[in-house]
Structures are given as structure tokens and as C-alpha cells.
Amino acid sequence: MFIGEYTHTVDDKKRLSVPAKFRRELGKKAVVTYGLNKCLSIYPVKEWKAFAEKLATLSMGKSEDRGFSRTMLSGAFEVEIDSIGRILIPETLKVYASLTEKVVLTGVYDRVEVWDESTWKSYKSQMVSEADRMAEQLGERGVF
Numbered sequence: 001m002f003i004g005e006y007t008h009t010v011d012d013k014k015r016l017s018v019p020a021k022f023r024r025e026l027g028k029k030a031v032v033t034y035g036l037n038k039c040l041s042i043y044p045v046k047e048w049k050a051f052a053e054k055l056a057t058l059s060m061g062k063s064e065d066r067g068f069s070r071t072m073l074s075g076a077f078e079v080e081i082d083s084i085g086r087i088l089i090p091e092t093l094k095v096y097a098s099l100t101e102k103v104v105l106t107g108v109y110d111r112v113e114v115w116d117e118s119t120w121k122s123y124k125s126q127m128v129s130e131a132d133r134m135a136e137q138l139g140e141r142g143v144f
Contacts, residue, residue, distance in 0.1 A: 001025075002107030007117060009101050014094055015086040018042075019105060022112050023085050032093060032114075033076035037123060040089070040097050040114040047110045048076070089114075 006019045031048035035041035043051065055072055058065035079087040089099065102117040138144035
């Protein structure tokens, strides 16, 4: 399970050091793809396969299903974690998430998200300010 928040840098060769705690769960290879809200998602290969199988069950007859599946699958790249714990962020994904030098890696249960630091701070501030309201809604659905 991935939890926590870590600030790191992306070097000029688009390499990102993955926190040791996350590396243990990711293994030697992982899959990085588009995330929601302009972040990237890094999945352990096993979790990615489970997610991709769910995407494969979406209806090809529904435009939204096709579009989401295409986006997630075509934007996915298998990456290797090198001997010092870095991955290479593909240029298309770096541009999508507007990654600058400083990034935040967050653990989100089955995946790691990579955020541009300023985008993360803004998003997190908004979510924290709405946490009570969201908890009430989740409580109504029996989740919280």
C-alpha cells in the first residue's frame, strides 16, 4: 500500500528519484501513465495489469469508455527503476503534468501519483478545505 507525500526533483534528463519506501513496493519495473487532475500515475506492474483488465471491459460502443481507455492505455509506458532508484519520465507525460524541477510524489493506495509541486499545493489546499463536506457525503454512502 502506498501512502505519504515526498518532494523530489526531476533532473534535466527527465529522471525522477522514487522514494525508497515506494521503490520496495514498485519493484524493478513499473508503469507510468496519465493521472487525473493533471498528475501522473505510477503503478506496480501487477496493479497496472489489474487496472488494464478493467479498462478492457469497457464498452467500445460508448464514446466516453473508448476515449478513457485509449487515453490511459496509449499514454502508458513501462519504466525501469535504475540501480539508484530513478525512473525516466517520458516527455509527453512530463508536458501533460506540467512537471518542472520540483515535484511531489504521493502514495494513493495502489499507485503513486507525481504532481508538479505548485499544482499539488493548490489541489491539496482545495481538498483539505473541502474535507468535512466530502466526509459527510462519503458517510451518506456508508464509506466513512
